Amino acid sequence: KLLTSRRAPREQPPVKSCVSAGCCCHSCRYYFPCQRWLAVEEDDGQIVRELVPVDEAFVKKDSENDGQSLATLGLEQKAKSTTYTVKVKTGDKKNAGTDANVFITLYGSKDDTGTVSLKASKINKNKFERGKVDEFTVESVDIGDLKKIKIGHDNKGNSNGWFLEWVEIDAPSLGQCLKFPCGRWLDKSEDDGAIERIIFPAELQTTEYIPFVPYEITVYTSDIFGAGTDADVFIVLYGSDGICTQQKSLCLNKREQRMYFERNSVNQFIVELEDVGDIIEKIRIGHKGGGLNSGWHLDRVAIRRLLPNGK
Helix, strand or coil, rough: CCEECCCCCCCCCCCEEEEECCCCCCCCCEECCCCCCEEEEEEEECCCCCCCCCCCHHHHHHCCCCCCCHHCCCCCCCCEEEEEEEEEEECCCCCCCCCCEEEEEEECCCCCCEECCCCCCCCCCCCCCCEEEEEEEEEEEECCEEEEEEECCCCCCCCCCCCEEEEEEEEEEEEEEEEEEEEEEEECCCCCCEEEEEECCCHHEECCCCCEEEEEEEEEEEECCCCCCCCCCCEEEHHHHHCCCCCCCCCCCCCHHHHHCCHHHHHEEEEEECCCCCCCEEEEEEECCCCCCCCCEEEEEHHHHHHHCCC
């Protein structure tokens, strides 16, 4: 049944930082907390997010508290999402780059992501330049096995034509990395004049591996003078039989490095890593140094392996 949003009745206090939708019979209400940025310069750079409902009691419990407990609502959302790393290669041809706004849609066996703007490249300040590879993050609720993509642009800007070489999409939680070869112009004055294309994965270029699992990592910085750090903090998890994860940075960008790991702070992260099993025997945590305030006094770390649906 389609749910439509409505205002809360006057006598009910609003719930902080969530969107609610109720059915027409007023018998139930669904809460969609976010607690994350929708900004190109913040978080993972996305300006659109898919939200799934959480239990009303959980929202009300957290809304009565402040600080860290409220932020866990956003982490619940992140834990229920699938994260895709999207790499886009612009061809090495004359005038191959574009200044237009590029978008992509991922189509799965269950659903699709809707149109996602590729605005914040993790690699290059100037996106979609000749011969360059750009990397983006796309988050979505479960769309099933990835079947195809649609990618295109709005044809705006002085240099709007674009030669797309390929798109690579890695989904660690699904254990799949797929290559979508293109090798064609998206240009009204080139090729067939199309500025968007539907592309299917190349079977022989698909890589499968053991799916990653989400871990909730809580980091406690000590309450002593100079305890905080602006350095790039990373972690490695070790399980039994010599199994370990890759080294993973906890912050997505330098802005987050400046925001987190302050004196007497508690910071939580949802990180997708290799599954080390039911027992974590040890961890390795540290930072890469550099900067004026790189020294760090760490109090403790708590780690929870999340089950399906973020539990």
